Amino acid sequence: DVKVTQSSRYLVKRTGEKVFLECVQDMDHENMFWYRQDPGLGLRLIYFSYDVKMKEKGDIPEGYSVSREKKERFSLILESASTNQTSMYLCASSSHGQGSRGSYNEQFFGPGTRLTVL
Amino acid sequence: GNSVTQMEGPVTLSEEAFLTINCTYTATGYPSLFWYVQYPGEGLQLLLKATKADDKGSNKGFEATYRKETTSFHLEKGSVQVSDSAVYFCALSDVNRDDKIIFGKGTRLHILP
DSSP, X not given: OOOEEESOSEXXXXXXXXXXXXXXXXXXXSEEEEEEEETTTEEEEEEEXXXXXXXXXXXXXXXXXXXXXXXXXXXXXXXXXXXGGOEEEEEEEEOOOOOSXXXXXXXXXXXXXXXXXX | XXXXXXXXXXXXXXXXXXXXXXXXXXXXXXXXXXXXXXXXXXXXXXXXXXXXXXXXXXXXXXXXXXXXXXXXXXXXXXXOOGGGOEEEEEEEEETTEEEEEEEOOOEXXXXXX
């Protein structure tokens, strides 16, 4: 059974703390993604990685960084947590696209980490 | 740019009612279309997909047809159950980058027994 796991289901941190969210997948997928999910805003892409040590900014990268040292692990880092980063964080992975018309790649999601910044 | 618009929720129905959740998209080229579902306390999972015009995706009694002429991918189910209560996301593949998926804002569905 395919699996994406996230290090914590719930996390409470203080403003200004450095926060690490970890994601691990066991499907040998090349791509990994970090989203945040907020009511009324849906899912917004923070960063994604298409290979080890490779990363690209998503739609809302400000205040975040990422690390991908191993294929199976993708970390999201909040350098200095702020209250507006209180949210649900979802990690996902997928295999590379075929790059042709009609191709697609299902993304597999972890259960999410609900982060509260006080 | 590419985008997805889906009906706002919450949608509340009685068990065995007919369900439609509307979804329209804007895209250049030929995206693939998806419906993802998020059950309470869980991450998203793929419900169904369609990769070209007139394709019908189906799973667990849900169906959606890729309509290029109306740029729509409406989700339907003939008889909903309490266990269908969840948040449903319409999504499309980014035609400029197949690896990325663009999600709608989600529609929360409540089914009453």
